[in-house]
Amino acid sequence: MVSKKLLKNMNIEELANKEIQLYDKVCSLNGTIEEKQNQIIALGISNEYNLIFQKYAELCVENIEALKRGLFISWFSFSEPTFLTGINELDKNAEENxxxxxxxxxxxxxLDSELNWMIDYYKDWDYIFKEYYNYEHFKTKIMNKEETKLPKIEKQKMENRGQMGIYWSSLNQ
Structure with a gap:
């Protein structure tokens, strides 16, 4: 279990490695959906994920990679169930940041081109971000329903990027 104090000193690469460790734990769990969810909570996986998410939010102004990962985790926490991701409730202040x-x-x-297409992809789930529609530019972007095409995602560019990298790599198989 990673402490808040230890996490404070982690860099972006270490955060990605920690995400993969947590994801590997989730993938190794056995049982029913409910049993896996209970194990995730009991093992502190979802709490650790929330701490990682908070760290990405803390870094997001200076580090666009942290911004991308933070937005992904926010979206992923709603679009996929906890028993598959280990991600549960996230800190609302971090999400808003x-x-x-x-x-x-x-x-x-x-926005760089990668973050731009990521946001375009998430807009199919615009309801996930409804509580942040007071941010006018964000709302306009997420509500824009113009057809956008997902680019060819290079797997090696997605390596060492936590669950975000795993997810995006899986779309090109």
């Missing part, structure tokens, strides 16, 4: 930073980047036209 991520959305706020994306709003600023949209306003300043400073």
């Amino acid at each position: 991520i959305v706020k930073e994306i709003n600023v980047r949209i306003k300043n036209n400073s």
Whole structure:
């Protein structure tokens, strides 16, 4: 179990490694859906994931990779069940900080192409972010229903990027 104090000193690569360790634990669990969910909570996996998420939110202004991972985790926590991801309830302040930073980047036209297509992909689940529609630029982007095509995702560019990298790599199989 990683402590908040230890996590504070982790860099982006160490956070990705910790995510993979947690994901491997989730994949190794046995039992029914309910039993797996209970094990995830009892083992502290979802709590550790929330701490990682909070760290990404803390880093997101200076580190666009942390921003991408934080947004992904926020989306993934709603789009996939806990027993598959280990991700449960996330810190709302951290989530809002991520959305706020994306709003600023949209306003300043400073999204990189990767974050841009990621947001376009998430917009099919726009209801997930409904509580953040007070961020005007974010709302406009997430509500834009123009057809966007997912680019060819290079697996090696998704390595060492936590569950986000695993997910995006799986779409090109």
